[in-house]
Amino acid sequence: MWKFRAKKKSDQWLIETNIDDMSAEMYGYVEEKLFEAGALDVFKTPIVMKKGRPAVKLSILAKSDEIDLVETIIFKETTAIGTRKYPVVKHKLDRVYETVETDLGPVTVKFAYHKGTLVNWKLEYEMCRKIAVQTGMPLKEVYQILETEIINRKGLK
Structure with a gap:
């Protein structure tokens, strides 16, 4: 029989509830209230309950000392x-945030590493949004220009 053994006690918990009788506007x-209370993540999953009723599974990731407040909310x-x-056991990649000078201005790029090897990178949305607002360019065009420039400057694929 397979048994899961965590290497250390988890300080994070996933709290879930199924809701089938609440207006979608309220979510x-x-x-917002859950994030204000310290939730690390909040997400909603469409589900189907008994008798074919559509519902939402509300999931909240929180630290153990926030469980009572999350449940109260x-x-x-x-x-x-x-x-x-x-209890949740997470594996997070090592991350490095770097400000890169580009033709459109400085942008923050998040680089993610697995065992010392770069496996992913991403432009930070807020800086791209700011450039789009300042220049009047469509956001998707800002992303395309910056991604191409970052790839060329950093030698990425």
């Missing part, structure tokens, strides 16, 4: 009548 407000701000909790 944005609930999400869930019960006060939603129509949920119960939650499930699971």
Whole structure:
């Protein structure tokens, strides 16, 4: 029989609830409240419950000392009548943020490494958005120009 053994005790928990009787407009407000309370992540998954009822699974990633507050928000701000909790073991890539000078101005790039090898990189949205607003260029064009420039300057693929 397979058994999972975590290397260390998890300080993060996934708290979930299924909701099938709440207006979709309310989820944005609930999400804001959860983030204000310290939630690390909040996401919604469409699901189908018994009798074919469409519903939403509300999932919140939080530190162990925030579970009570998260559950209080869930019960006060939603129509949920119960939650499930699971300890979470995460594996995060090493990340390096670097400001790169480009023809459109400085941009922050997040580089992600697995065992010392670059496996992913991404332009930071807020800086790209700022350039789009300042120049009047479409955001997707800003991304295309900057990605090409970063690839050429850094020798990336």
